[in-house]
Amino acid sequence: MPKVSTIAATVEKLGGPDAVLLKEQKLPSLQSGECRVRMKAAALNFPDLLMTYGKYQFRPELPFILGMEGAGIVEEISGGSHKFTVGDAVMVKGKTGAFASHFTAGEGQLERLPPSLSFEEGAAFAVTYSTAHVSLAEKAKLVPGETLLVLGAGGGVGQACVSLGKALGATVIAAASSTEKLALAKESGADYLINYRQQDYAAMVQEITNGRGADVIVDPVGGEVFERSFGCIAWGGRILIVGFASGTFGILNSNLPLEKGCTVMGVRAGEFGRQDPPAGRRSFNNLLKLTETKNLKPLIGGRWSLDQIKEALSAMERRDVSGKQIISLDD
Numbered sequence: 564m565p566k567v568s569t570i571a572a573t574v575e576k577l578g579g580p581d582a583v584l585l586k587e588q589k590l591p592s593l594q595s596g597e598c599r600v601r602m603k604a605a606a607l608n609f610p611d612l613l614m615t616y617g618k619y620q621f622r623p624e625l626p627f628i629l630g631m632e633g634a635g636i637v638e639e640i641s642g643g644s645h646k647f648t649v650g651d652a653v654m655v656k657g658k659t660g661a662f663a664s665h666f667t668a669g670e671g672q673l674e675r676l677p678p679s680l681s682f683e684e685g686a687a688f689a690v691t692y693s694t695a696h697v698s699l700a701e702k703a704k705l706v707p708g709e710t711l712l713v714l715g716a717g718g719g720v721g722q723a724c725v726s727l728g729k730a731l732g733a734t735v736i737a738a739a740s741s742t743e744k745l746a747l748a749k750e751s752g753a754d755y756l757i758n759y760r761q762q763d764y765a766a767m768v769q770e771i772t773n774g775r776g777a778d779v780i781v782d783p784v785g786g787e788v789f790e791r792s793f794g795c796i797a798w799g800g801r802i803l804i805v806g807f808a809s810g811t812f813g814i815l816n817s818n819l820p821l822e823k824g825c826t827v828m829g830v831r832a833g834e835f836g837r838q839d840p841p842a843g844r845r846s847f848n849n850l851l852k853l854t855e856t857k858n859l860k861p862l863i864g865g866r867w868s869l870d871q872i873k874e875a876l877s878a879m880e881r882r883d884v885s886g887k888q889i890i891s892l893d894d
Contacts, residue, residue, distance in 0.1 A: 691887065
């Protein structure tokens with residue numbers, strides 16, 4: 564018998580992690596071109612936390628099911644579905660819906676799980692590595708031999724940028740707020756490590772690059788960490804804003820890009836693909852090729868059950884986590 568309900572992490576009112584409820588939800592009927600996925604694992608992303616407060620740029624209508632990415636097995640398909648068959652292992656990606664035992668999606672929200680990735684690794688791949696690829700390959704156009712500085716290098720997006728930056732041939736400087744997070748960055752291939760709570764990272768980058776600065780800086784942190792990045796960007800460099808995990812926005816004085824002749828760009832990987840579907844498809848296909856040729860893999864930093872979702876979100880809010888945080892959904 565087809566599954567008729569799902570247990571899901573549901574937000575009925577805004578208020579942060581404590582407002583998230585585990586509720587049984589009736590599954591919608593499959594429409595033409597849709598698939599039902601039995602979820603094996605999902606992954607936390609900082610926007611999940613922001614959505615519980617209504618602070619993310621996308622504000623889903625209440626009530627909604629949290630979760631932007633995961634992985635599982637196709638359990639049911641509609642008559643109009645042609646790309647997948649029952650039993651296929653897939654990655655799922657969307658704005659909401661992944662923190663549930665079952666995920667209903669159109670074929671465009673699914674990708675085949677690469678053979679090199681486990682369900683947990685696949686669950687942690689689509690959002691962060693897409694963000695990394697759009698940032699480095701599409702926006703910054705990073706080339707071999709350039710120097711890449713990754714701020715917040717111990718988080719999910721940061722780790723993906725370190726790993727992908729090395730795969731693209733860059734010298735990678737990883738900056739993070741603790742030795743534990745820097746250990747993950749080192750495992751991902753970083754050439755240099757900086758603890759920006761204990762060291763002046765701008766001065767350290769200048770020393771590492773012999774005064775030239777970093778060609779590309781990726782910033783998922785925001786706040787004063789972003790503001791200090793202008794002290795170590797190379798002339799003509801590119802600064803990529805991909806988030807504000809610190810909880811505060813960085814303030815940009817317009818004279819700083821002028822003085823450094825640099826470019827400051829915002830990155831929204833999902834919107835990149837929605838605004839230009841062929842470019843989004845090309846980017847993800849190129850990313851999948853790199854996954855196989857360069858053995859790209861997310862680093863799992865923690866595992867939680869679905870009934871621990873409040874604790875997981877709270878730990879992310881305190882910035883007490885490193886690597887990707889996995890929600891286990893395999894019953």
